[in-house]
Amino acid sequence: MTEVLIDAITDYEHKHFWQELDEQIERTQREDPQSWAEYLAERELVLGPPPRSRHIAPEWEGLITFPEEKHETGPR
Structure with a gap:
C-alpha cells in the first residue's frame, strides 16, 4: 500500500x-x-539553429508533438 501511495505522489x-x-x-x-524572443535568440546561439526537417524514426511517428505543432492544433 505504501508503494502505491509513494508512486501516486x-x-x-x-x-x-x-x-x-x-x-x-x-x-x-x-x-x-520581448524577453521570450531574447530567450529564443540566446537558445539558438547555444544550441544552433533548429533542424530544417523533422525526420524521426517511424516507430516514434505520431507519438511526438513538436512545440510549433501544439500551437497550430490549439490547446494541448
Missing part, C-alpha cells in the same frame, strides 16, 4: 512540475514577448 509531483512549467512559459510568451 511521485506521479502527481512530476505532472504538477511540468504543468507549472508549461504555464510559466505560456505566461512569459504572452506577457513579455
Whole structure:
C-alpha cells in the first residue's frame, strides 16, 4: 500500500512540475514577448539553429508533438 501511495505522489509531483512549467512559459510568451524572443535568440546561439526537417524514426511517428505543432492544433 505504501508503494502505491509513494508512486501516486511521485506521479502527481512530476505532472504538477511540468504543468507549472508549461504555464510559466505560456505566461512569459504572452506577457513579455520581448524577453521570450531574447530567450529564443540566446537558445539558438547555444544550441544552433533548429533542424530544417523533422525526420524521426517511424516507430516514434505520431507519438511526438513538436512545440510549433501544439500551437497550430490549439490547446494541448
